[in-house]
Protein backbone atom coordinates (compact mmCIF):
# COMPACT_ATOMS: atom_id res chain seq x y z
CA UNK A 1 0.00 0.00 0.00
CA UNK A 2 2.92 2.41 -0.38
CA UNK A 3 2.67 5.25 -2.88
CA UNK A 4 6.25 5.07 -4.05
CA UNK A 5 5.42 3.42 -7.37
CA UNK A 6 2.44 5.58 -8.18
CA UNK A 7 2.70 8.29 -10.84
CA UNK A 8 2.30 11.87 -9.59
CA UNK A 9 -1.30 13.12 -9.48
CA UNK A 10 -2.14 15.42 -12.39
CA UNK A 11 -3.79 18.82 -12.10
CA UNK A 12 -5.42 20.29 -15.18
CA UNK A 13 -5.62 24.12 -15.38
CA UNK A 14 -8.18 25.49 -17.82
CA UNK A 15 -8.36 29.21 -18.63
CA UNK A 16 -8.45 31.17 -21.86
CA UNK A 17 -5.87 33.68 -20.56
CA UNK A 18 -2.46 32.20 -21.46
CA UNK A 19 -0.60 34.51 -19.03
CA UNK A 20 -2.66 33.27 -16.11
CA UNK A 21 -1.99 29.67 -17.08
CA UNK A 22 1.76 30.25 -17.23
CA UNK A 23 1.79 32.16 -13.93
CA UNK A 24 -0.27 29.54 -12.10
CA UNK A 25 1.75 26.65 -13.49
CA UNK A 26 4.96 28.29 -12.26
CA UNK A 27 3.52 28.96 -8.78
CA UNK A 28 2.12 25.44 -8.39
CA UNK A 29 5.32 23.74 -9.42
CA UNK A 30 6.90 25.41 -6.38
CA UNK A 31 3.99 25.15 -3.94
CA UNK A 32 2.72 21.71 -4.94
CA UNK A 33 5.82 19.89 -6.21
CA UNK A 34 4.15 16.48 -5.87
CA UNK A 35 1.77 17.42 -8.71
CA UNK A 36 2.15 17.35 -12.46
CA UNK A 37 0.43 20.43 -13.93
CA UNK A 38 -1.17 20.30 -17.38
CA UNK A 39 -2.74 23.36 -18.99
CA UNK A 40 -5.40 24.01 -21.54
CA UNK A 41 -6.59 27.29 -23.06
CA UNK A 42 -9.99 25.99 -24.17
CA UNK A 43 -12.83 23.82 -22.95
CA UNK A 44 -12.65 21.61 -26.01
CA UNK A 45 -8.97 20.85 -25.46
CA UNK A 46 -9.65 20.27 -21.74
CA UNK A 47 -12.22 17.60 -22.59
CA UNK A 48 -9.72 15.92 -24.86
CA UNK A 49 -7.14 15.84 -22.03
CA UNK A 50 -9.66 14.50 -19.50
CA UNK A 51 -10.51 11.69 -21.92
CA UNK A 52 -6.89 10.69 -22.53
CA UNK A 53 -5.09 11.42 -19.26
CA UNK A 54 -5.56 10.25 -15.70
CA UNK A 55 -6.47 13.64 -14.19
CA UNK A 56 -6.91 13.96 -10.42
CA UNK A 57 -8.12 17.54 -10.22
CA UNK A 58 -9.37 20.29 -12.56
CA UNK A 59 -9.11 24.03 -11.84
CA UNK A 60 -11.21 25.81 -14.46
CA UNK A 61 -12.39 29.29 -15.29
CA UNK A 62 -16.12 29.49 -15.68
CA UNK A 63 -16.17 32.32 -18.22
CA UNK A 64 -14.42 31.14 -21.32
CA UNK A 65 -14.87 32.21 -24.93
CA UNK A 66 -16.05 29.40 -27.14
CA UNK A 67 -17.55 26.95 -24.65
CA UNK A 68 -18.99 28.13 -21.37
CA UNK A 69 -17.51 26.60 -18.20
CA UNK A 70 -20.80 25.08 -17.06
CA UNK A 71 -21.11 23.15 -20.29
CA UNK A 72 -17.51 21.94 -19.98
CA UNK A 73 -18.24 20.92 -16.38
CA UNK A 74 -21.20 18.78 -17.49
CA UNK A 75 -19.18 17.13 -20.20
CA UNK A 76 -16.25 16.45 -17.85
CA UNK A 77 -18.62 14.66 -15.51
CA UNK A 78 -20.04 12.67 -18.40
CA UNK A 79 -16.51 11.40 -18.98
CA UNK A 80 -15.60 10.95 -15.30
CA UNK A 81 -18.46 11.51 -12.81
CA UNK A 82 -16.17 11.52 -9.76
CA UNK A 83 -13.55 13.98 -11.03
CA UNK A 84 -12.95 16.85 -8.60
CA UNK A 85 -13.51 20.17 -10.38
CA UNK A 86 -12.79 23.56 -8.79
CA UNK A 87 -14.24 26.56 -10.56
CA UNK A 88 -12.58 30.01 -10.83
CA UNK A 89 -15.02 32.86 -10.98
CA UNK A 90 -14.63 36.60 -11.30
CA UNK A 91 -16.30 39.39 -9.36
CA UNK A 92 -20.03 39.48 -10.08
CA UNK A 93 -20.29 35.88 -11.19
CA UNK A 94 -20.96 34.26 -7.80
CA UNK A 95 -24.37 33.10 -8.98
CA UNK A 96 -22.69 31.21 -11.78
CA UNK A 97 -20.38 29.59 -9.24
CA UNK A 98 -23.34 28.52 -7.12
CA UNK A 99 -24.93 27.06 -10.22
CA UNK A 100 -21.68 25.18 -10.94
CA UNK A 101 -21.67 23.67 -7.43
CA UNK A 102 -25.24 22.55 -7.96
CA UNK A 103 -24.16 20.86 -11.17
CA UNK A 104 -21.38 18.92 -9.47
CA UNK A 105 -18.36 21.24 -9.15
CA UNK A 106 -16.63 20.48 -5.86
CA UNK A 107 -15.69 24.05 -4.84
CA UNK A 108 -15.02 27.50 -6.27
CA UNK A 109 -12.41 30.22 -5.80
CA UNK A 110 -12.80 33.88 -6.73
CA UNK A 111 -10.55 36.03 -8.88
CA UNK A 112 -8.28 37.80 -8.21
CA UNK A 113 -6.73 34.62 -6.93
CA UNK A 114 -5.13 34.52 -3.51
CA UNK A 115 -2.38 31.91 -3.78
CA UNK A 116 -2.30 30.70 -0.16
CA UNK A 117 -5.99 29.97 0.03
CA UNK A 118 -6.01 28.57 -3.52
CA UNK A 119 -3.21 26.15 -2.55
CA UNK A 120 -5.22 25.05 0.49
CA UNK A 121 -8.32 24.45 -1.63
CA UNK A 122 -6.31 22.45 -4.17
CA UNK A 123 -4.73 20.35 -1.42
CA UNK A 124 -8.16 19.52 -0.01
CA UNK A 125 -9.45 18.75 -3.50
CA UNK A 126 -6.53 16.38 -4.04
CA UNK A 127 -7.28 14.64 -0.75
CA UNK A 128 -10.84 14.13 -1.92
CA UNK A 129 -9.69 12.70 -5.24
CA UNK A 130 -7.23 10.41 -3.47
CA UNK A 131 -9.95 9.11 -1.16
CA UNK A 132 -12.43 8.55 -4.00
CA UNK A 133 -9.75 6.78 -5.95
CA UNK A 134 -8.81 4.52 -3.04
CA UNK A 135 -12.47 3.69 -2.47
CA UNK A 136 -12.91 2.93 -6.15
CA UNK A 137 -9.89 0.61 -6.14
CA UNK A 138 -11.13 -1.06 -3.00
CA UNK A 139 -14.65 -1.50 -4.37
CA UNK A 140 -13.32 -3.18 -7.46
CA UNK A 141 -10.95 -5.39 -5.43
CA UNK A 142 -13.67 -6.43 -3.03
CA UNK A 143 -16.07 -6.98 -5.90
CA UNK A 144 -13.54 -9.24 -7.59
CA UNK A 145 -12.86 -11.13 -4.38
CA UNK A 146 -9.23 -9.98 -4.47
CA UNK A 147 -7.68 -9.67 -1.02
CA UNK A 148 -7.27 -6.30 0.66
CA UNK A 149 -3.68 -5.04 1.07
CA UNK A 150 -1.16 -7.75 2.06
CA UNK A 151 -3.74 -10.30 3.14
CA UNK A 152 -3.91 -13.65 1.46
CA UNK A 153 -7.03 -15.79 1.80
CA UNK A 154 -10.31 -16.25 -0.03
CA UNK A 155 -12.33 -18.25 2.49
CA UNK A 156 -15.72 -16.84 3.55
CA UNK A 157 -14.28 -15.85 6.93
CA UNK A 158 -11.48 -13.87 5.23
CA UNK A 159 -13.95 -12.25 2.84
CA UNK A 160 -16.00 -11.16 5.84
CA UNK A 161 -12.87 -9.85 7.49
CA UNK A 162 -11.98 -7.78 4.39
CA UNK A 163 -15.44 -6.23 4.39
CA UNK A 164 -15.24 -5.40 8.08
CA UNK A 165 -11.77 -3.91 7.61
CA UNK A 166 -13.16 -1.70 4.88
CA UNK A 167 -16.11 -0.58 7.01
CA UNK A 168 -13.74 0.22 9.85
CA UNK A 169 -11.37 2.08 7.53
CA UNK A 170 -14.20 4.27 6.27
CA UNK A 171 -15.00 5.41 9.80
CA UNK A 172 -12.98 7.16 12.46
CA UNK A 173 -14.08 4.95 15.35
CA UNK A 174 -11.69 3.23 17.70
CA UNK A 175 -11.08 -0.35 16.66
CA UNK A 176 -10.33 -3.32 18.88
CA UNK A 177 -8.66 -6.21 17.07
CA UNK A 178 -8.98 -9.52 18.86
CA UNK A 179 -7.47 -12.83 17.96
CA UNK A 180 -5.02 -15.50 18.99
CA UNK A 181 -1.30 -15.14 18.48
CA UNK A 182 -0.15 -15.19 14.87
CA UNK A 183 -3.57 -14.62 13.30
CA UNK A 184 -2.60 -11.37 11.58
CA UNK A 185 -3.66 -8.68 14.07
CA UNK A 186 -0.78 -6.40 13.14
CA UNK A 187 -1.45 -6.85 9.43
CA UNK A 188 -5.08 -6.02 10.09
CA UNK A 189 -4.24 -2.80 11.97
CA UNK A 190 -2.02 -1.72 9.09
CA UNK A 191 -4.79 -2.47 6.59
CA UNK A 192 -7.32 -0.36 8.51
CA UNK A 193 -4.87 2.55 8.44
CA UNK A 194 -3.80 2.05 4.83
CA UNK A 195 -7.39 2.02 3.59
CA UNK A 196 -8.46 4.98 5.71
CA UNK A 197 -8.29 8.64 4.77
CA UNK A 198 -5.29 8.91 7.12
CA UNK A 199 -3.23 6.63 4.90
CA UNK A 200 -0.74 9.36 3.99
CA UNK A 201 -0.18 10.23 7.62
CA UNK A 202 1.97 8.23 10.06
CA UNK A 203 1.06 4.77 11.29
CA UNK A 204 2.63 4.03 14.66
CA UNK A 205 2.74 0.54 16.09
CA UNK A 206 3.40 0.39 19.81
CA UNK A 207 4.30 -2.99 21.23
CA UNK A 208 3.12 -2.18 24.77
CA UNK A 209 4.70 -5.12 26.65
CA UNK A 210 8.08 -4.33 25.05
CA UNK A 211 8.25 -0.94 26.81
CA UNK A 212 9.17 -1.15 30.50
CA UNK A 213 6.14 -0.29 32.64
CA UNK A 214 7.73 2.74 34.28
CA UNK A 215 8.57 4.23 30.86
CA UNK A 216 5.31 3.49 29.07
CA UNK A 217 3.48 6.62 30.19
CA UNK A 218 6.29 9.00 29.22
CA UNK A 219 6.92 7.16 25.95
CA UNK A 220 3.27 7.34 24.97
CA UNK A 221 2.35 10.81 26.12
CA UNK A 222 5.73 12.60 26.17
CA UNK A 223 7.22 14.92 28.74
CA UNK A 224 8.64 18.39 29.24
CA UNK A 225 12.22 19.11 30.13
CA UNK A 226 12.66 18.86 33.91
CA UNK A 227 9.45 16.83 34.45
CA UNK A 228 11.50 14.22 36.30
CA UNK A 229 15.13 13.45 36.97
CA UNK A 230 16.68 12.58 33.64
CA UNK A 231 14.20 14.58 31.55
CA UNK A 232 16.92 16.76 30.07
CA UNK A 233 14.93 17.83 27.04
CA UNK A 234 11.31 17.90 25.82
CA UNK A 235 10.10 14.59 24.42
CA UNK A 236 7.06 14.63 22.13
CA UNK A 237 5.92 11.06 22.82
CA UNK A 238 4.39 8.51 20.46
CA UNK A 239 0.90 10.03 20.43
CA UNK A 240 2.20 13.39 19.26
CA UNK A 241 4.39 11.74 16.67
CA UNK A 242 1.33 9.96 15.35
CA UNK A 243 -0.70 13.18 15.13
CA UNK A 244 -2.96 13.18 12.10
CA UNK A 245 -2.44 9.45 11.66
CA UNK A 246 -3.17 6.19 13.44
CA UNK A 247 -1.63 4.61 16.50
CA UNK A 248 -1.96 0.89 17.21
CA UNK A 249 -1.51 -0.16 20.81
CA UNK A 250 -0.52 -3.78 20.52
CA UNK A 251 -1.29 -6.06 23.46
CA UNK A 252 -3.39 -3.41 25.16
CA UNK A 253 -4.35 -5.95 27.85
CA UNK A 254 -0.86 -5.69 29.30
CA UNK A 255 -0.74 -1.97 30.04
CA UNK A 256 -0.80 -0.92 33.69
CA UNK A 257 -3.98 0.57 35.14
CA UNK A 258 -2.51 4.06 35.66
CA UNK A 259 -1.66 4.27 31.94
CA UNK A 260 -5.14 2.92 31.11
CA UNK A 261 -6.61 5.87 33.02
CA UNK A 262 -4.58 8.35 30.99
CA UNK A 263 -5.50 6.60 27.78
CA UNK A 264 -9.16 6.83 28.66
CA UNK A 265 -8.76 10.58 28.96
CA UNK A 266 -7.19 10.77 25.51
CA UNK A 267 -10.12 8.84 24.10
CA UNK A 268 -12.68 10.99 25.89
CA UNK A 269 -11.16 14.43 25.40
CA UNK A 270 -8.93 13.93 22.38
CA UNK A 271 -6.23 15.78 24.22
CA UNK A 272 -2.96 14.95 25.88
CA UNK A 273 -1.16 16.36 28.88
CA UNK A 274 2.54 15.66 28.68
CA UNK A 275 4.32 14.91 31.94
CA UNK A 276 5.41 18.22 33.45
CA UNK A 277 3.17 20.32 31.15
CA UNK A 278 0.72 22.86 32.64
CA UNK A 279 -1.92 22.46 29.98
CA UNK A 280 -3.31 19.80 27.69
CA UNK A 281 -3.03 19.94 23.90
CA UNK A 282 -5.57 18.80 21.36
CA UNK A 283 -4.58 15.78 19.37
CA UNK A 284 -6.02 14.08 16.31
CA UNK A 285 -5.03 10.42 16.38
CA UNK A 286 -7.10 7.41 15.50
CA UNK A 287 -6.61 4.63 18.02
CA UNK A 288 -6.52 0.95 17.21
CA UNK A 289 -5.92 -1.56 19.99
CA UNK A 290 -5.12 -5.20 19.60
CA UNK A 291 -4.99 -8.08 21.99
CA UNK A 292 -4.98 -11.83 22.32
CA UNK A 293 -5.88 -11.58 25.99
CA UNK A 294 -9.21 -12.36 27.58
CA UNK A 295 -10.04 -8.76 28.47
CA UNK A 296 -13.32 -9.73 30.12
CA UNK A 297 -11.46 -11.89 32.66
CA UNK A 298 -8.96 -9.10 33.20
CA UNK A 299 -11.86 -6.76 33.95
CA UNK A 300 -13.24 -9.24 36.51
CA UNK A 301 -9.80 -9.46 38.11
CA UNK A 302 -9.59 -5.65 38.28
CA UNK A 303 -6.62 -5.57 35.88
CA UNK A 304 -8.40 -3.82 33.03
CA UNK A 305 -10.69 -0.79 33.26
CA UNK A 306 -14.18 -1.63 32.12
CA UNK A 307 -14.86 1.94 30.94
CA UNK A 308 -11.74 1.81 28.77
CA UNK A 309 -12.86 -1.53 27.35
CA UNK A 310 -16.18 -0.06 26.23
CA UNK A 311 -14.43 2.95 24.72
CA UNK A 312 -12.11 0.70 22.77
CA UNK A 313 -14.54 -1.84 21.45
CA UNK A 314 -16.68 0.53 19.39
CA UNK A 315 -15.73 -1.64 16.45
CA UNK A 316 -14.41 -5.12 17.14
CA UNK A 317 -12.52 -7.09 14.53
CA UNK A 318 -12.05 -10.77 15.28
CA UNK A 319 -9.27 -12.54 13.49
CA UNK A 320 -10.12 -16.11 12.50
CA UNK A 321 -7.70 -18.81 13.61
CA UNK A 322 -5.86 -20.61 10.82
CA UNK A 323 -7.90 -23.67 11.65
CA UNK A 324 -11.09 -21.77 10.85
CA UNK A 325 -9.74 -20.73 7.46
CA UNK A 326 -7.98 -24.01 6.71
CA UNK A 327 -9.26 -24.00 3.13
CA UNK A 328 -6.87 -21.06 2.62
CA UNK A 329 -3.85 -23.11 3.73
CA UNK A 330 -2.67 -24.04 0.19
CA UNK A 331 -2.94 -20.40 -0.89
CA UNK A 332 -1.10 -19.15 2.19
CA UNK A 333 1.52 -21.88 1.93
CA UNK A 334 2.34 -20.92 -1.65
CA UNK A 335 2.43 -17.26 -0.68
CA UNK A 336 4.94 -17.95 2.10
CA UNK A 337 6.92 -20.24 -0.17
CA UNK A 338 7.33 -17.40 -2.67
CA UNK A 339 8.38 -15.05 0.13
CA UNK A 340 10.84 -17.54 1.61
CA UNK A 341 12.31 -18.25 -1.84
CA UNK A 342 13.06 -14.56 -2.19
CA UNK A 343 14.38 -14.14 1.36
CA UNK A 344 16.62 -17.20 1.12
CA UNK A 345 17.44 -16.88 -2.55
CA UNK A 346 16.21 -20.42 -3.07
CA UNK A 347 14.75 -22.11 -6.13
CA UNK A 348 12.39 -24.62 -4.47
CA UNK A 349 9.63 -25.35 -6.96
CA UNK A 350 6.69 -26.14 -4.74
CA UNK A 351 5.01 -28.66 -2.48
CA UNK A 352 4.25 -32.30 -3.15
CA UNK A 353 0.60 -33.35 -2.87
CA UNK A 354 1.42 -35.14 0.39
CA UNK A 355 3.07 -32.04 1.82
CA UNK A 356 -0.02 -29.96 1.10
CA UNK A 357 -2.21 -32.61 2.69
CA UNK A 358 -0.04 -32.57 5.81
CA UNK A 359 -0.27 -28.78 5.98
CA UNK A 360 -4.05 -28.91 5.61
CA UNK A 361 -4.47 -31.54 8.34
CA UNK A 362 -2.37 -29.79 10.96
CA UNK A 363 -4.26 -27.78 13.60
CA UNK A 364 -1.87 -24.81 13.78
CA UNK A 365 -2.00 -23.57 17.36
CA UNK A 366 0.47 -20.83 16.35
CA UNK A 367 -1.77 -19.88 13.41
CA UNK A 368 -0.48 -18.11 10.30
CA UNK A 369 2.82 -17.15 11.90
CA UNK A 370 3.50 -20.83 12.63
CA UNK A 371 2.68 -21.77 9.04
CA UNK A 372 5.08 -19.11 7.81
CA UNK A 373 7.84 -20.42 10.09
CA UNK A 374 7.29 -24.03 9.06
CA UNK A 375 7.64 -23.07 5.41
CA UNK A 376 10.72 -20.94 5.98
CA UNK A 377 12.32 -23.84 7.81
CA UNK A 378 11.37 -26.30 5.06
CA UNK A 379 12.80 -24.05 2.32
CA UNK A 380 15.99 -23.72 4.32
CA UNK A 381 16.51 -27.39 5.20
CA UNK A 382 14.85 -29.33 2.38
CA UNK A 383 17.58 -30.71 0.09
CA UNK A 384 15.16 -31.58 -2.75
CA UNK A 385 13.61 -29.24 -5.33
CA UNK A 386 10.09 -30.16 -4.20
CA UNK A 387 9.10 -29.93 -0.54
CA UNK A 388 7.61 -33.20 0.71
CA UNK A 389 5.74 -33.79 3.96
CA UNK A 390 8.76 -35.05 5.91
CA UNK A 391 10.57 -31.75 5.22
CA UNK A 392 7.82 -29.82 6.97
CA UNK A 393 8.79 -31.24 10.35
CA UNK A 394 5.22 -31.24 11.59
CA UNK A 395 2.91 -34.04 12.56
CA UNK A 396 -0.26 -34.30 10.53
CA UNK A 397 -2.17 -35.57 13.53
CA UNK A 398 -4.37 -33.43 15.74
CA UNK A 399 -2.84 -31.92 18.86
CA UNK A 400 0.76 -32.63 19.36
CA UNK A 401 1.25 -32.38 23.09
CA UNK A 402 3.96 -29.81 22.96
CA UNK A 403 7.06 -30.99 21.26
CA UNK A 404 8.47 -27.77 19.95
CA UNK A 405 9.98 -28.87 16.64
CA UNK A 406 7.73 -31.92 16.34
CA UNK A 407 10.38 -34.34 15.16
CA UNK A 408 11.68 -36.93 17.51
CA UNK A 409 15.31 -36.25 16.66
CA UNK A 410 15.43 -32.55 17.43
CA UNK A 411 12.46 -32.49 19.77
CA UNK A 412 12.21 -29.69 22.28
CA UNK A 413 10.18 -30.82 25.28
CA UNK A 414 7.90 -28.16 26.72
CA UNK A 415 7.01 -28.16 30.42
CA UNK A 416 4.18 -30.67 31.02
CA UNK A 417 1.64 -28.04 32.01
CA UNK A 418 2.35 -25.86 28.98
CA UNK A 419 2.25 -28.87 26.64
CA UNK A 420 -1.04 -30.02 28.11
CA UNK A 421 -2.55 -26.55 27.79
CA UNK A 422 -1.46 -26.34 24.14
CA UNK A 423 -3.10 -29.64 23.49
CA UNK A 424 -6.32 -28.71 25.24
CA UNK A 425 -6.38 -25.36 23.51
CA UNK A 426 -6.10 -26.95 20.06
CA UNK A 427 -8.73 -29.52 20.89
CA UNK A 428 -11.20 -26.92 22.18
CA UNK A 429 -10.68 -24.64 19.20
CA UNK A 430 -11.21 -27.46 16.77
CA UNK A 431 -14.23 -28.81 18.61
CA UNK A 432 -15.99 -25.45 19.00
CA UNK A 433 -15.24 -24.38 15.42
CA UNK A 434 -16.69 -27.60 14.01
CA UNK A 435 -19.67 -27.28 16.31
CA UNK A 436 -20.41 -23.69 15.33
CA UNK A 437 -19.92 -24.43 11.68
CA UNK A 438 -22.55 -27.18 12.03
CA UNK A 439 -24.95 -24.83 13.79
CA UNK A 440 -24.25 -21.98 11.35
CA UNK A 441 -23.09 -19.80 14.26
CA UNK A 442 -26.26 -20.39 16.27
CA UNK A 443 -25.01 -20.66 19.86
CA UNK A 444 -28.22 -22.12 21.33
CA UNK A 445 -28.28 -24.89 18.75
CA UNK A 446 -24.55 -25.51 19.26
CA UNK A 447 -25.15 -25.81 23.01
CA UNK A 448 -27.87 -28.40 22.43
CA UNK A 449 -25.70 -30.41 20.03
CA UNK A 450 -22.77 -30.47 22.45
CA UNK A 451 -24.83 -31.11 25.61
CA UNK A 452 -23.35 -27.98 27.15
CA UNK A 453 -25.37 -25.22 28.75
CA UNK A 454 -25.52 -22.06 26.63
CA UNK A 455 -23.68 -20.12 29.34
CA UNK A 456 -20.90 -22.72 29.58
CA UNK A 457 -20.45 -22.73 25.81
CA UNK A 458 -20.35 -18.94 25.70
CA UNK A 459 -17.73 -18.92 28.42
CA UNK A 460 -15.53 -21.30 26.43
CA UNK A 461 -16.02 -19.24 23.27
CA UNK A 462 -15.10 -16.11 25.18
CA UNK A 463 -11.98 -17.65 26.62
CA UNK A 464 -10.82 -18.65 23.14
CA UNK A 465 -12.03 -15.40 21.50
CA UNK A 466 -14.27 -17.39 19.17
CA UNK A 467 -17.13 -15.38 17.73
CA UNK A 468 -20.29 -17.17 16.62
CA UNK A 469 -20.80 -14.51 13.92
CA UNK A 470 -17.76 -15.79 12.10
CA UNK A 471 -19.66 -18.95 11.29
CA UNK A 472 -22.69 -17.19 9.90
CA UNK A 473 -23.26 -16.35 6.30
CA UNK A 474 -23.77 -12.59 6.71
CA UNK A 475 -20.84 -10.19 7.32
CA UNK A 476 -19.66 -9.47 10.87
CA UNK A 477 -21.54 -6.41 12.02
CA UNK A 478 -20.44 -3.33 13.89
CA UNK A 479 -20.62 -3.74 17.66
CA UNK A 480 -22.36 -0.46 18.52
Ligand SMILES: Nc1ncnc2c1ncn2[C@@H]1O[C@H](COP(=O)(O)OP(=O)(O)OP(=O)(O)O)[C@@H](O)[C@H]1O
Nearest residue numbers: 150151152153180181182183184185186187368369
Ligand atom coordinates in the same frame (compact mmCIF):
# COMPACT_ATOMS: atom_id res chain seq x y z
N1 LIG B 1 -3.95 -13.49 5.92
C1 LIG B 1 -2.62 -13.35 5.84
N2 LIG B 1 -2.02 -13.35 4.64
C2 LIG B 1 -0.68 -13.25 4.53
N3 LIG B 1 0.15 -13.15 5.57
C3 LIG B 1 -0.39 -13.12 6.80
C4 LIG B 1 -1.80 -13.21 7.00
N4 LIG B 1 -2.05 -13.14 8.32
C5 LIG B 1 -0.86 -13.04 8.94
N5 LIG B 1 0.14 -13.01 8.02
C6 LIG B 1 1.59 -12.96 8.31
O1 LIG B 1 1.78 -13.78 9.47
C7 LIG B 1 2.68 -13.17 10.37
C8 LIG B 1 1.98 -12.95 11.70
O2 LIG B 1 1.00 -11.90 11.56
P1 LIG B 1 0.83 -10.74 12.64
O3 LIG B 1 2.15 -10.33 13.20
O4 LIG B 1 -0.01 -9.69 12.02
O5 LIG B 1 0.02 -11.57 13.73
P2 LIG B 1 -0.42 -11.15 15.22
O6 LIG B 1 -1.82 -11.60 15.38
O7 LIG B 1 -0.12 -9.71 15.44
O8 LIG B 1 0.53 -12.09 16.07
P3 LIG B 1 1.02 -11.90 17.61
O9 LIG B 1 -0.17 -12.00 18.49
O10 LIG B 1 1.95 -13.04 17.78
O11 LIG B 1 1.70 -10.57 17.67
C9 LIG B 1 3.15 -11.90 9.72
O12 LIG B 1 4.37 -12.17 9.04
C10 LIG B 1 2.05 -11.57 8.73
O13 LIG B 1 2.55 -10.84 7.64
Ligand SMILES: [Mg+2]
Nearest residue numbers: 182185186250
Ligand atom coordinates in the same frame (compact mmCIF):
# COMPACT_ATOMS: atom_id res chain seq x y z
MG1 LIG C 1 1.16 -8.79 16.86
